[in-house]
Amino acid sequence: MKLIHDTWLIFQRQALLQVREPAWVFIGIFQPVLYLLLFAPLLRPALAPLGVTTEAEAYRIFVPGLLVLLAIFGGLFKGFGLIAELRAGIIERSRVTPISRLALLLGRSLRDAIVLVAQAGIVTMLAVCFGFTAHLGHILLAFLMLALIALMTSSISYGVALKVRNEDTFAPLMNTTSLPLFLLSGIMLPITEPFAPEWLIAVARFNPFYWTVEGTRALFAGNIADSSVWQGLLITLVLATAAIFWSARSFARSVR
Amino acid sequence: MIIETKNLRKSFHSRQGRKIKTVEAVCGVDMAIAEGEIFGFLGPNGAGKTTTLRILATLIEPDEGMATIAGVDLRREPGEVRRRIGYVAQGGSTWDEVSAREELILQARMYGISKTEANKRADRALEVFQLTEFADRKCKTYSGGQRRRVDVALGVIHEPRVAFLDEPTTGLDPQSRAHMWEEIRRLRHEGMTVFITTHYMDEADALCDRVAIIDNGEIVAEGTPAALKRQISGEVVTVGLDGEISTASEMLETKPYVRKLEICEENLRLYVEEGATAVPQIMRTLEGAHLMLKSITIHRPSLDDVFLAKTGRSLREA
Numbered sequence: 206m207k208l209i210h211d212t213w214l215i216f217q218r219q220a221l222l223q224v225r226e227p228a229w230v231f232i233g234i235f236q237p238v239l240y241l242l243l244f245a246p247l248l249r250p251a252l253a254p255l256g257v258t259t260e261a262e263a264y265r266i267f268v269p270g271l272l273v274l275l276a277i278f279g280g281l282f283k284g285f286g287l288i289a290e291l292r293a294g295i296i297e298r299s300r301v302t303p304i305s306r307l308a309l310l311l312g313r314s315l316r317d318a319i320v321l322v323a324q325a326g327i328v329t330m331l332a333v334c335f336g337f338t339a340h341l342g343h344i345l346l347a348f349l350m351l352a353l354i355a356l357m358t359s360s361i362s363y364g365v366a367l368k369v370r371n372e373d374t375f376a377p378l379m380n381t382t383s384l385p386l387f388l389l390s391g392i393m394l395p396i397t398e399p400f401a402p403e404w405l406i407a408v409a410r411f412n413p414f415y416w417t418v419e420g421t422r423a424l425f426a427g428n429i430a431d432s433s434v435w436q437g438l439l440i441t442l443v444l445a446t447a448a449i450f451w452s453a454r455s456f457a458r459s460v461r
Numbered sequence: 462m463i464i465e466t467k468n469l470r471k472s473f474h475s476r477q478g479r480k481i482k483t484v485e486a487v488c489g490v491d492m493a494i495a496e497g498e499i500f501g502f503l504g505p506n507g508a509g510k511t512t513t514l515r516i517l518a519t520l521i522e523p524d525e526g527m528a529t530i531a532g533v534d535l536r537r538e539p540g541e542v543r544r545r546i547g548y549v550a551q552g553g554s555t556w557d558e559v560s561a562r563e564e565l566i567l568q569a570r571m572y573g574i575s576k577t578e579a580n581k582r583a584d585r586a587l588e589v590f591q592l593t594e595f596a597d598r599k600c601k602t603y604s605g606g607q608r609r610r611v612d613v614a615l616g617v618i619h620e621p622r623v624a625f626l627d628e629p630t631t632g633l634d635p636q637s638r639a640h641m642w643e644e645i646r647r648l649r650h651e652g653m654t655v656f657i658t659t660h661y662m663d664e665a666d667a668l669c670d671r672v673a674i675i676d677n678g679e680i681v682a683e684g685t686p687a688a689l690k691r692q693i694s695g696e697v698v699t700v701g702l703d704g705e706i707s708t709a710s711e712m713l714e715t716k717p718y719v720r721k722l723e724i725c726e727e728n729l730r731l732y733v734e735e736g737a738t739a740v741p742q743i744m745r746t747l748e749g750a751h752l753m754l755k756s757i758t759i760h761r762p763s764l765d766d767v768f769l770a771k772t773g774r775s776l777r778e779a
Binding site for chain 2: 207210211214218221222225226290292293294295297298299300301302303304
């Protein structure tokens with residue numbers, strides 16, 4: 206099929222570029238690793254009100270949040286690379302060929318999703334060294350959720366980059382939108398009773414990432430049957446699909 | 462006719478504070494280009510060359526008008542147009558970290574060409590564009606001229622019937638420029654129609670079979686370079702002076718044998734009926750005023766003179 210063929214072409218090229226600049230994969234996990242080293246040790250006493258008594262329990266709450274953080278931020282800033290490609294004339298060169306416009310986006314976003322899963326794997330392994338434990342099957346399902354988040358956030362980022370077309374607008378725009386999303390998702394500390402005031406929980410429920418964090422957390426805790434798992438997956442899947450179609454339209458539309 | 466356009470129009474809107482500013486980039490362009498010619502679009506920066514080219518290359522939709530390219534309606538079947546044309550943008554089109562060979566293979570495959578065939582075409586393109594030597598080095602290591610040749614090779618890898626090249630020689634040194642002209646002539650020799658934009662008149666003159674001069678989004682003149690120049694009767698006298706150029710221009714401007722006068726850097730350009738009789742009079746006038754004359758030349762009108770005659774401005778200052 207043409208779409209698969211075209212997506213594979215773009216994916217191969219994007220993967221090649223990543224392989225030639227492997228440093229970014231590691232720069233990307235620098236922050237989560239710092240959180241793991243310098244912030245996680247504070248968690249066991251801090252999470253005591255939730256009934257946490259061991260390091261392993263604290264990690265089970267914190268590591269999923271950290272991975273979602275990685276997926277959100279990793280994805281939302283992918284647009285920077287696209288702005289560079291726009292400037293180099295690569296998008297224009299692609300757009301005069303008959304290649305599928307959806308493939309121009311999907312090839313890139315899929316590469317991002319796979320890089321993210323690799324990064325999440327490294328961070329999880331490090332967390333295991335610190336005493337984190339979880340069921341492998343659950344972790345894999347959680348990684349699927351993370352891949353969907355990365356597909357969504359990188360698609361959004363590419364769509365926005367095509368609209369604003371310069372870093373000076375793109376960077377502050379992404380920073381200001383990602384901060385409330387990040388704070389309202391319960392990544393650092395769960396937004397639940399008895400921590401959070403009721404209004405904060407109410408607001409957070411409007412943030413899709415709140416649901417993905419809840420779902421990932423339930424998976425890592427071994428509660429695969431918890432309703433937050435399918436809710437999180439479903440919300441992410443729907444939003445990722447919407448983001449992909451919205452952004453692919455930007456690739457198709459004529460831009461100045 | 463391989464390219465035909467009727468009344469192409471495009472304007473852009475940009476917001477400045479509360480006001481919405483409208484710029485009419487292309488205002489009613491009509492063109493007819495025959496198969497197998499090198500057609501030049503000559504005009505100053507901002508004249509609408511690139512916008513017209515991007516419309517024809519399916520990158521932007523016109524607000525009005527119609528165009529057929531290689532027998533396909535641009536507005537109805539942009540996808541089919543894409544298969545039949547190649548487009549090389551002004552600013553380049555390659556990734557830094559990838560080699561010319563890798564780029565050529567990917568580009569061919571984006572046109573649906575099979576892997577083995579793409580490899581063959583890349584080899585051939587590298588050879589004819591004289592890129593074989595550094596085919597496997599990263600594009601960021603190439604010189605400006607080499608990189609530009611890669612751009613053009615990418616634009617024609619699928620053997621299109623029409624190639625649109627946006628300022629293919631801008632920023633190149635004279636040697637690379639001559640090299641690029643050779644490549645463009647070779648494309649025509651292979652049967653391709655080549656549509657280039659340029660703001661160099663000598664390029665339009667030397668390279669193009671036919672030229673359209675565009676200014677403020679409108680075509681002001683069209684024809685072979687020779688026919689266009691024939692429209693300007695008379696000759697041009699260029700006078701080189703050691704300073705005091707404005708004094709000299711004031712003195713000469715009013716002389717009956719001077720039709721038009723313009724100042725270009727250190728020189729005065731005078732449009733006269735006959736150079737041979739004008740030169741002694743010019744020399745007398747200047748020497749009478751004790752102005753130091755450095756040089757004096759007579760030449761036939763150039764495309765710049767055509768531009769000046771049609772727009773009232775020199776291409777260089779436009």
